[in-house]
Amino acid sequence: MIEGENLARILQNQLKSPVSGILSLAQLILLEGASNPDLRDYAQSIYDRGQRMLTVMDNLVDLDRMERGTFVLQREPLVVNTLVDQILRDYERLLKLKGLTMKVSIQGLPLGNAPLLTFWGKENLLWGIFENAFRNALEAASSGTLVELCVELSGDQLVVSLENGGEVPFELRDRFFDPFLSSKPEGAGVGTYVVRSFARALDGEATMETGQGRTTVRITLPQHEGVLDV
Numbered sequence: 001m002i003e004g005e006n007l008a009r010i011l012q013n014q015l016k017s018p019v020s021g022i023l024s025l026a027q028l029i030l031l032e033g034a035s036n037p038d039l040r041d042y043a044q045s046i047y048d049r050g051q052r053m054l055t056v057m058d059n060l061v062d063l064d065r066m067e068r069g070t071f072v073l074q075r076e077p078l079v080v081n082t083l084v085d086q087i088l089r090d091y092e093r094l095l096k097l098k099g100l101t102m103k104v105s106i107q108g109l110p111l112g113n114a115p116l117l118t119f120w121g122k123e124n125l126l127w128g129i130f131e132n133a134f135r136n137a138l139e140a141a142s143s144g145t146l147v148e149l150c151v152e153l154s155g156d157q158l159v160v161s162l163e164n165g166g167e168v169p170f171e172l173r174d175r176f177f178d179p180f181l182s183s184k185p186e187g188a189g190v191g192t193y194v195v196r197s198f199a200r201a202l203d204g205e206a207t208m209e210t211g212q213g214r215t216t217v218r219i220t221l222p223q224h225e226g227v228l229d230v
Helices: 004-032 037-068 080-090 092-097 123-140 191-201
Strands: 076-079 101-106 118-121 146-154 157-165 205-211 214-222
Touching: 004 037, 037 080, 037 123, 037 191, 076 080, 076 123, 080 092, 080 101, 080 123, 080 146, 092 123, 118 123, 123 146, 123 157, 123 191, 123 214, 191 205, 191 214
Parallel strands: 101 146
Antiparallel strands: 076 118, 146 157, 157 214, 205 214
């Protein structure tokens, strides 16, 4: 039976070719549809989501290596602001559908006015942390409530906090980061597990607090190379 990293690699290999074809077509539309703004927007959206699929494939392989104890981290400088902006655009439709108000701050300032923050990590892991934490918060948030994302420096650590309306059910609170547990009927129960696994792979940690109608997930990631730019 094919399993583990071998299965992840086979899936990665089999999916990369069609996804690469989709990316190429999107790029072609961007080049040839320059006079049509709507077409360019659609093509850019398709291209961005195709790139996300490639990232998810890399995450599958890395997650299996973490489980097996064979994962090796190679750090690179990443601009946190860009990643946050990309994820916000990805989930713009869900925010509107649920009538959620989104408040984002970096170093206490709105995203558009915030200083650039550079974190030394691995791009697909940092994206996986933000994307899974953000999606989980939006899906769990009560309709019409406020979702807050705060990114800030605390000493030599990058601290990411996501707060949403709604509380985690009592029976899931002690196992919030365990795999295959979800309060959502359609949920797979892997999002929070990925968040903590990737945070720990970056020598960090993820925690959760819930009560008084709100839930906060906090991810703390230490800086090991370079200097965070403020």
